[in-house]
Amino acid sequence: MTAASTAQAVEAVFRIESARIIAAVTRIVRDVGIAEEIAQDALVAALEQWPEAGVPDRPGAWLMTTARNRAVDLVRREETYARKLAEVGRALEDAPPPEPADPDDIDDDLLRLIFTACHPVLATEGRVALTLRLVGGLTTQEIARAFLTSEPTVAQRIVRAKRALAKAGVPYEVPYGADREARLASVLEVIYLVFNEGYSATAGDDLLRPALCEDALRLARLLTALVPGEPEAHGLCALLEFQASRTATRTGPDGEPVLLADQNRTRWNRMLIRRGVEALRRAGTGPYSLQAAIAGCHATAVRYEDTDWAAIAALYGSLARLAPSPVVELNRAVAISMAEGPEAALPLVDALVAEGALRSYHLLPSVRGDLLERLGRPVEARAEFERAASLTRNARERDLLLTRAAALAGLTP
């Protein structure tokens, strides 16, 4: 191996192991910030030693042992540690925990790390950055590029998040009992936010943004493996698998958005759809599971005409009862218009207009325009498309809406 390829190998090993190392070391030093520094030290040691001495037989174990030893040394150096403790304001057990022998213990460590990084005491952006950094193994630079922000901003978020955890004295544990559901919801939300950031990225020049979808999927898959008994974790995983299966067809050759009805379904990724269906079997009846079931109806329809709109409308009905929102209601109206016809859906959309909650949401006039066009009311439909065009911030969508409006111009007397 050349030095360069050894360095690459070291970094690959580190990426694979870093979350577990940080998780195990945090158990010893009780602070994710210090644990991350120690993990980085172990990486530096490997980069220095392996090119000379060769890559060890069990490189992951080498890194883990090196990091653990450093952590134990740190704890033993009372003086230094007392100072560190003063910084983090925490008391410590006398002896470091034993090396986990059982893989389940390692899983448990990793879960603690995930629950800690996604702790509700943190601001949302702090949770996202910390999770991607500690669990996803992304560099600060990668996170900054993916979120279209500067590296110092992300670094600052991570520092603040680590401080907030230390200050709040968040215990390093997997929550059980009453607050587990809320804590798990916080983890699921972080993964969902990461996915959406990548999914809605229309600035497609930078592949790091769409790559966030993959990072989120990996986190979701990891989570379902760690908490197999949590239906909503499977629901989120299924939702993301289905969404990701359509990535290749969501935009046309010039980056313009392609509507679901017009997407080339033969190019949807069958493997991801199959994984989505499998995850859906283990999902439940929570909001992510319901959204996954809806996405599954679309993903498993071979042709657009085969879509089971009645099932989708019913699922949106359940979702509206569980987590009511104007956007869910709008989607329910669309599904009803497809299942029963535009006249059944128009009153629902008109009620939303009267409510005023989606006043600046371009999809509301866009959907209303579509219903009016199908009901043979082109003058009103055209006005709605033009209103929608004035509301959207996406140039491609604006073109699409203005094209639809212009097409109706010929039909107006």
Next chain:
Amino acid sequence: MPRFMTLIRIDERNLPPETFPPDFEQRVGALLEEMTKAGVMLDTAGLRPTAEGTRITWSGGRSSFTDGPFTETKEVVGGYALLQCKDKAEAVEWTRRFLETHPESWHVGAEVRQVDGG
């Protein structure tokens, strides 16, 4: 995060004994579980011997069929794993770990190839 197809290559004329060492299955099982838990393993399977396979060739406007075994080929694909990794170095590292679960006396190869557009 690209996908990689790892093709496991074996020499069918030189197969290891039918009986696996007692801890082999357990070692492979533990690694596959670890890869699944890391969110890396998308799909993996071993393939039936080439004796049960058929090769189909489209050439000169005609299809021709050859039933296995394919004894003229030194190494044939004996299994595959579809991995989702950050880069090729990570895929290579996981593949190395997979090969190293096998007994020292065995000869097993693997070819790591990135999935195009995936």
